[in-house]
Amino acid sequence: MIYNNAMLIRRDLLARMCKLMFEGELKEKINRLPLEMVPRHSKNTRCCVHKERAVLKYSAMGILGFNVKDEEDEFMPLSEYVQMAEDRTEFTDVMLTVVDVACSSCVKINYVVTNLCRTCVGHPCTFACKKNAISIHGKAEINHDTCVNCGMCLDACPFNAIIYQPVPCEESCPVNAISKNENGIEYIDETKCIYCGRCLESCPFGAIIEKTYLVQITNALKSGKRVKAMFAPALLGQFQDDPEKIIAAIKQIGFDEVIEVAKGANETTRNETLEFEERMEQGQPFMTTSCCHSYTRLVEKNLPDLKPFVSDTKTPAYYTAEMIKKEDPDCVVVFIVPCVSKRHESYYNPNIDYAMSFEELGAMLVAKQIEISKCEDATCDTTIHASGRGFCYSGGVADSVKQFAKHPEKIKEILIDGIDKSTLRMLRQLPQNHGDANFVEVMMCKGGCVNGCDTLVNSKIALRQVKKVVK
Amino acid sequence: MSRITVEICVGTACYVMGAAELLSLQDAFPSIEEEILSFKGTNCLDSCTNPTCGKAPFVRVNGNILHAVTVESLKKTLHHELERLK
Numbered sequence A: 001m002i003y004n005n006a007m008l009i010r011r012d013l014l015a016r017m018c019k020l021m022f023e024g025e026l027k028e029k030i031n032r033l034p035l036e037m038v039p040r041h042s043k044n045t046r047c048c049v050h051k052e053r054a055v056l057k058y059s060a061m062g063i064l065g066f067n068v069k070d071e072e073d074e075f076m077p078l079s080e081y082v083q084m085a086e087d088r089t090e091f092t093d094v095m096l097t098v099v100d101v102a103c104s105s106c107v108k109i110n111y112v113v114t115n116l117c118r119t120c121v122g123h124p125c126t127f128a129c130k131k132n133a134i135s136i137h138g139k140a141e142i143n144h145d146t147c148v149n150c151g152m153c154l155d156a157c158p159f160n161a162i163i164y165q166p167v168p169c170e171e172s173c174p175v176n177a178i179s180k181n182e183n184g185i186e187y188i189d190e191t192k193c194i195y196c197g198r199c200l201e202s203c204p205f206g207a208i209i210e211k212t213y214l215v216q217i218t219n220a221l222k223s224g225k226r227v228k229a230m231f232a233p234a235l236l237g238q239f240q241d242d243p244e245k246i247i248a249a250i251k252q253i254g255f256d257e258v259i260e261v262a263k264g265a266n267e268t269t270r271n272e273t274l275e276f277e278e279r280m281e282q283g284q285p286f287m288t289t290s291c292c293h294s295y296t297r298l299v300e301k302n303l304p305d306l307k308p309f310v311s312d313t314k315t316p317a318y319y320t321a322e323m324i325k326k327e328d329p330d331c332v333v334v335f336i337v338p339c340v341s342k343r344h345e346s347y348y349n350p351n352i353d354y355a356m357s358f359e360e361l362g363a364m365l366v367a368k369q370i371e372i373s374k375c376e377d378a379t380c381d382t383t384i385h386a387s388g389r390g391f392c393y394s395g396g397v398a399d400s401v402k403q404f405a406k407h408p409e410k411i412k413e414i415l416i417d418g419i420d421k422s423t424l425r426m427l428r429q430l431p432q433n434h435g436d437a438n439f440v441e442v443m444m445c446k447g448g449c450v451n452g453c454d455t456l457v458n459s460k461i462a463l464r465q466v467k468k469v470v471k
Numbered sequence B: 001m002s003r004i005t006v007e008i009c010v011g012t013a014c015y016v017m018g019a020a021e022l023l024s025l026q027d028a029f030p031s032i033e034e035e036i037l038s039f040k041g042t043n044c045l046d047s048c049t050n051p052t053c054g055k056a057p058f059v060r061v062n063g064n065i066l067h068a069v070t071v072e073s074l075k076k077t078l079h080h081e082l083e084r085l086k
């Protein structure tokens, strides 16, 4: 997560919406919410209260589970979307939506002449530009219609007066899946998106929002059905409290049972270790992990050459959900996730009914005024091997496999800790260039799931906290 | 000889709303000021359940409870308090 004002506003909105949901007043009161959050004379970070309110309205539409771009009638109040969410039975695999009123503030052309321009006589910038896009009017000026974003002028200026101004979401996307449409609004290309959530975190306007199942989940909690929560291992790093208390707090929200995905992680380790040993016997050069859904999407969409080396073992969430549904086929399973990618994975898993993020869990706790430290200790599943809880940080999966392996000394691991240009290159070259390594652990977020886009606290704090329950 | 006590509420509501980041603020002050400033986490101050108290996260500086505290606003408050001591 990235700590900034956009994130604080989103959390406030989530908590207020959760409160209304629990109190059964969402439909009745949601239309007023933007007004309540931004009263007439409030100080704004955007141009005026009306814009701020509009952004909140469309953010709420996203949170209710709808794509902002699907809006047909601008006059339709949020309360109607609440009704639609309540009646809804079909969902899609589109997880993110762009709040267009919040977007469009970023540059189309990334090169900007700053006031450091000395209006020099030589003006090498105009000589460097192949498109004749720069003219001198006192200061150098870039014509946005003819500029092609090549950056030659930046290299040519001896005063460093021309800068590159990035578009945060585009810059952060490792697979170039987000770009502007004809109106200058960012558009996510679903055929390329790998659900890493970078754009969501990086947009300082809060223009990208995650669609949620909060309406469906709170309704299930009220319905009298058995609702079971399974949470990703990274959750134990999100609060300062012990696992017993965190589990108790989730139960207090209304979940009938709370299961650690660390249990399924043990199953993943068991299978992955066997698979690894088998593959090595067959003479394969190396194997990569498969627990990060965003990574397996990356391989699927961008690195097909790597596919034969990716482990076929299922993810911890897969085994956990399978266990829960085997025991209780009629219950509703909610997966509490640290990132968008796990939400996407959940959509394709028939044993998982809904996913909700750590942030949404936080919002529910706030809405229900649950103080974790005051909860009566619940019992933890003592059959869980602690290394399963370590799946959420870089090195944790490799560690776990080593602990389960017959010959740990034969495992020579490389850790791909977070995806960026250089690790992407490394991955691409792995089949040719893996040195003597035979086990490649891949996590798309730097530091692992403790740094997922939907986490509540910064990854350093979370890591320190999680390590307490692994060691 | 610490003269400004900064108690950051780390109860659930405040923690979710960004209190964890406030705790890391103590590293932002030079050691001389560190002697004057004492940071600590505190349990729920019970302000979160009272709508008239404002928004979480809450921080108590020398006994006064501040609301909707961000890293930015807390830095300002503390610099102001330090100035007053000079």
Ligand code: FES
Pocket (backbone or CB within 6 Å): B009, B010, B011, B012, B013, B014, B015, B043, B044, B045, B046, B047, B048, B049, B056, B057, B058
């Ligand atoms: S959690 Fe901070 S006042 Fe209650």
